[in-house]
Amino acid sequence: MDARGRTAPCNLMVAEDRGPYGLAMPAEEPKRLPLTSSVVRNLYALSGNRCPWEGCEQVLVESDGTLVGEVAHIRAAKPDGARFDPSMTNEGRRDQSNLMIFCRNHHKMVDSRGDCCTDR
Numbered sequence: 388m389d390a391r392g393r394t395a396p397c398n399l400m401v402a403e404d405r406g407p408y409g410l411a412m413p414a415e416e417p418k419r420l421p422l423t424s425s426v427v428r429n430l431y432a433l434s435g436n437r438c439p440w441e442g443c444e445q446v447l448v449e450s451d452g453t454l455v456g457e458v459a460h461i462r463a464a465k466p467d468g469a470r471f472d473p474s475m476t477n478e479g480r481r482d483q484s485n486l487m488i489f490c491r492n493h494h495k496m497v498d499s500r501g502d503c504c505t506d507r
Contacts, residue, residue: 445490
């Protein structure tokens with residue numbers, strides 16, 4: 388129902404599927420977007436400089452400032468990845484809320500498992 392109390396036919400797309408002027412938009416092709424520097428900076432700042440894997444004490448930033456952590460998607464960026472969610476947008480997939488930083492070993496484990504890291 389719109390602001391004037393009118394109902395729309397059932398075959399209309401929802402608002403988020405419409406572009407400028409209410410025109411229907413084609414489905415978004417899933418693709419990996421580059422991470423923004425502000426998101427990566429925030430992830431490192433929130434990490435406490437430790438891999439979040441239980442029991443892992445690996446630092447994510449070396450004492451000389453070298454970044455050794457690896458950013459992992461909670462819901463995969465591409466359809467062939469672990470935990471891909473087709474209902475997410477490409478922007479949503481690269482949003483900070485869908486990312487975590489792990490050490491190299493645990494990043495590989497996260498990417499190989501479909502049941503990991505969905506409950507943050």
